[in-house]
Amino acid sequence: MNKAEKIIVGIIIVMTVFLVVFLNIDTTGHKMKFKEDKITINGESIKIEDIESVKLLEDVHIGNKINGTNTFTYTRAICQVDTDKKASVYVYNKSKPYIKIISKGKMVIYNDKESSETVKTYNDLINKYNIKENSKVNEEKFLYEPKDKLIVYTSIMPATFIFICLGIYSLKRKTPMHFWAGSTVSSEEISDVKAYNKANGIMWICYGLSFLLIPILEEHFGSLTLAILVPFMIVALILNYKIIYNKYKVK
Incomplete structure (x- = not known):
């Protein structure tokens, strides 16, 4: 994909997430x-x-x-x-x-x-x-019941699937994997492109699989687990990417 295509894909993903969140929020009180x-x-x-x-x-x-x-x-x-x-x-x-x-x-x-x-x-x-x-x-x-637990896991599978696919895509790339749509990392910036993409791919896959832990955590720590955990997961993702980039960038 070229830069324009990546931007379009990024916009579509962001809009999809926004719509899912927006349509599930009830702004009225209950009484x-x-x-x-x-x-x-x-x-x-x-x-x-x-x-x-x-x-x-x-x-x-x-x-x-x-x-x-x-x-x-x-x-x-x-x-x-x-x-x-x-x-x-x-x-x-x-x-x-x-x-x-x-x-x-x-x-x-x-x-x-x-x-x-x-x-x-x-x-x-x-x-x-x-x-x-x-x-x-x-x-x-x-x-x-077990069918209720299945519904819970099914609801988080789209996010898991998206991040695993990003990880696989990174593993197969010949040029440096970008962190988000529209960002640019040239081959000249990275000392070992294959190792860099492998590290990014593993990071994305692990991030996707981590969503499968959310139902287990919610079961023990309550329904606010996801709302509290997501900001920390985003920060952790950004920090991990920075660590990977700094490790493989040309000194």
């Missing part, structure tokens, strides 16, 4: 609303007659996102919760406590932006509909 015979949260409804238990919890472990939106501020998604369950999650990530609602067909984890608002919502909910906490409710029907 539980009380109807005559049901409650609603951002369009999702639960019939009062189907509610089996409502609990106010100080802590809930929210793991892998299966489907939905997860940002630094909030999570609105179907997620792995408490290691082996899954639930519809509507939470502000820096706020506690949490309201855990179990109905015949779903489990919901919810909180408001302020702790006092969450407590008020909980009290309004149980008092308005006279709901009692039921510690004997069966949660086994909400198990986090």
Whole structure:
């Protein structure tokens, strides 16, 4: 590819990533609303007659996102919760406590932006509909299953595939591999082009494979792992490239 083609490919990749992120961000807040015979949260409804238990919890472990939106501020998604369950999650990530609602067909984890608002919502909910906490409710029907884990891994495969392909492309190049579209590294700058491209190829492949660790980390450290980890991964990638370039550039 010539320089113009690389710029076009780079623009397409950046725009694709931007659109995927933008289309998955919900800028509106979430709020539980009380109807005559049901409650609603951002369009999702639960019939009062189907509610089996409502609990106010100080802590809930929210793991892998299966489907939905997860940002630094909030999570609105179907997620792995408490290691082996899954639930519809509507939470502000820096706020506690949490309201855990179990109905015949779903489990919901919810909180408001302020702790006092969450407590008020909980009290309004149980008092308005006279709901009692039921510690004997069966949660086994909400198990986090292998197919859910498969969905999580499938969602990160495009990024993994792109970086592995970049790595393979670098390994096969006869001229120096550029770090990003439009950058220029001439053969005269590099003392050993083959070794330089090999080092870059291994870096890209390892970077792609590292995405496969994200679901494992989210499972243990929570749903914010990806949002926190990505900036560090980008910085690490740039630093590694600089190290490779400085090692092989003509002195």
